[in-house]
Amino acid sequence: MKLRYKWLTGVVAIAAIATGGFAWFAHQPEIAAAPPGPHDFTTAQIARGEILVRTGDCAVCHTASGGARNAGGGRLDTPFGVIVSSNITPDRETGIGAWPYAAFERAMRRGVDREGHYLYPAFPYTSFARFNDEDMRALYAYLMTQPPVRSAPPPSDLKFPFNLRMLMAGWNMLFLDGRPWRPDPSQSAEWNRGAYLVQSAAHCTACHSPRNVFGAEQGGADMFAGGGVVDGWHVPALNTASRAPIAWNADDLYDYLRTGYSARHGVAAGPMAPVVEKLSRLPKEDVRAIAVYMASFAPAGAGSAADLAQHEAALDARSDGVMAARAQTGAALFAGACAGCHRVNDAPKLFGVRPGLAYNTNLYADSPDNLLRILLNGIGQPATRDLGYMPAFRYNFNDAQLAALANYLRTDIAGQPAWTDVAAAAANIRSTTVRSTTAP
Template sequence: MRLARPLIVYGIAGFGLAALIGLCGAASVVHEPEIDAVARPSPESFDPALVLRGAQLASVGDCVVCHSSDSGRPYAGSKALPTPFGTLYSDNVTPDEKTGIGNWSFPAFQRAMTQGVARDGSHLYPALPYEHFTHVGDDDLKAIYAFLMMRQPVQQSPPENDLLPGLGFRPLLAGWKLLFLRETNFRPDATQSAEWARGKYLVDGLGHCGGCHTPRNLLGAEDHSADLQGGLAEGWIAPALDASNPSANRWDTASLFEYLKSGVAKGHSAAAGPMGPVAEGLSRVEDADVHAISVYINSRMHPQNTSHEATAAQAVAEDRAAFADPTLLHAGELFTGACGGCHEPGAPMEVAGRPPLSSVSDMLMDDPRNAIQAVLQGVTPPSRKGPYMPAFANTLTDQQIADLLAYVRVRFTDAPVWPDLAAKVSAIRKEDAQ
């Protein structure tokens, strides 16, 4: 699951497609006016309570993850964001007046968040998910603005974006917005509870969960007809958050809340890949808001349950070792050596709470991408507690990983072996190295 910014950013639009470029040629004359610079607001101008609320909302939006490079200062930008159209680098959103947003007024910040236009009038790439932020109320935007203006200023400019030829021409983004940006305020459903409405507001808005958990069209925009039906994030599959969710153990509000707050929930695998930082951010968010998110997602997963409080169903642990393909016996030996200490039924780590492999969603999916990524990259718990899995990218070959996953799939599920596994492992390993 993924509840925050889309860490693999598809939202640059389908530049490079001749049809869109032709359309955007007409839109390239669209000009957004510059908003006058202001003196950096003084810290005394912000109510401390407003700043604290902004900190909570920024954690829901996972802002620090995209706007901090791996070795840089928080919110100073320069993080590389790989996309199908090249690499973008995030902007500095500290209150530095030269390289950040220190001379931005609130109207300039509001326009950037909801319309994707910088203070100087230039169009911003939809790596900033303004598709979702258009649903965020002005009071919440003011709180986030206050929080950012209270950060430590850092003078740092991001590197130049490395995009396919022609895609750095920002007026093209005006055409993309004409096609896909829907500026609509959030409207609660009068038939639902206030908590459900709060959860939907956070999921659709600041949480921008659809950025990862909704598929995208060829032009890089979310397919709203398939809202929360699964997508791709940083090379990982972001599973569906509706009734088609592949989990063997059914989610309920309690397990969703536990997972979102800690990255771990009983009967489910730990948050991995881009979901790890989301859970880490949500661990700092007030329980009431995380519970509201859980209530809303639970209702999407169990739409026929009118109470929206479906009880989690636990899958029965399977071990089909006796039925394993004899040609995979060598992989069984590899499993014993590399994985058995944690994943062999009855092993101390498995008994201590690690979910059986028969209930791990990655092993049940039609696409092996997440299972491959988990073996290549490992799993690091977002908090100090939780299951840890080392990365095997440097110790196992593509063929060994393919054999290992084939063995696990046959032994612990009743699903067939994924086809062309070795080739898929090789392709994903190359993706990760880029």
């Protein structure tokens, strides 16, 4: 009995020592409040910071639906619970207005706020740590010179033990590489510029790379392999695992990121639309650099130029529905609701662009969810105004009709095996989303 008591006492003592040691290791001191002065920043710094904010599209996460820009309150559903974004306007009480540069840099590079609280990597400080010092200061300058908004978002709601922020110290030790980005001397200056922007400000891997069981991005061959879900949308792969019927190249990526449309890949929709809206206003050379870098992960195009032209002609023909007719209901719905805007050959341009659906990666995905979201909710806020708007068919088609149309697009337009349980998926998405507007 005495031996058992001593053993339990020893275990408790070791656990207490380990806990105390981790708490000591994890402790981060508060940085004293020290708001910047009105003349601390140059005009050039602020202008550069604005470009970086557009590249990173901070407002997508840090703005609540219908709320003030960057005033926080955006919700992100994760496997660990709900994360609510913070106010990053320069309000001194509820935002970051009292933060000196040292506090801002610590948050961006190490994921710790001014008061010493750990942040969750849904805020992609794993990417922001790669900023160079000049750009980090420019980003701070821009954010600190924007209008302050008094707004105190509700706290995040994560499950135990993920609600214990101190545990992030261990996560950082395992998964945070805080080293600034370094160029690859074997690549061109343009490629390196794109790599820097993608790996820092644009943080593309935050969505387009899968994560392990701890929520950390996977690199290596899995970099840009997609597979995640953002706001209910399945994230496509951008590397050799891409399901796109024609491999992305730098020109296609440039068109897509600059205008929201690539003739060989379609229109930016869902979470990508607001991202492209910001990227479209970046310097053209930056967008081109991003495209060059991202294209280096895509599979090399197969065959000759003649083979590619023949493949495109076949996809154009499929887009027009000429292979129709195995699914009569779906074919009729396509002819009445879709062909007017999506037929490619000998079709008048009514407004916006005419995306050939046989090129659309969503038709080649394992799940019909992305396609169903677009059919149900339309595209009421396109990435750029020149694209045109797509109506929502939520109140025009029932779930069975949506399933017929979706599987017609899948089988006859894309030439892929039919999806299963599409009507049930449509009913689920219909019940959990709201109708999008069809005009500005």
